[in-house]
Amino acid sequence: QVQLVESGGGLVQAGGSLRLSCAASGRTFSNYDMGWFRQAPGKARDIVAAISRSGGSIYYADSVKGRSTISRDNAKNTVYLQMNSLKAEDTAVYYCAAGLTTRLYIDYDYEYWGQGTQVTVSS
Numbered sequence: 001q002v003q004l005v006e007s008g009g010g011l012v013q014a015g016g017s018l019r020l021s022c023a024a025s026g027r028t029f030s031n032y033d034m035g036w037f038r039q040a041p042g043k044a045r046d047i048v049a050a051i052s053r054s055g056g057s058i059y060y061a062d063s064v065k066g067r068s069t070i071s072r073d074n075a076k077n078t079v080y081l082q083m084n085s086l087k088a089e090d091t092a093v094y095y096c097a098a099g100l101t102t103r104l105y106i107d108y109d110y111e112y113w114g115q116g117t118q119v120t121v122s123s
Helices: none
Strands: 002-007 010-013 018-026 033-039 046-051 058-060 068-073 078-083 092-099 110-113 117-122
Touching: 002 092, 002 110, 018 033, 018 092, 018 117, 033 068, 033 078, 046 068, 046 078, 058 068
Parallel strands: 010 117
Antiparallel strands: 002 018, 018 078, 033 046, 033 092, 046 058, 068 078, 092 110, 092 117
């Protein structure tokens, strides 16, 4: 089992920045690909960004490309999502996930999920 706890969400004005963190415990963190997903009210869950076990492969959704940076610190068992130039449409619950993926952006490849952290962007 891998336990994931997200933090760093909150209320921010449009154009602002947030840094989300996801702390993992349980099995060896460096053995898992890590992803950030989000779900807005009434919408499906979407991939935001993902990073491979070594950090050598990274995926960004087009909606956040150029505004967000995913990174991981395997020594601290933590994955981060830095989000800049936030827009109202970034408002969602953000989830961290861990898994052994065939493609970083495929959500059903992720086995473990956190409880989520709310990000609200006011316009």
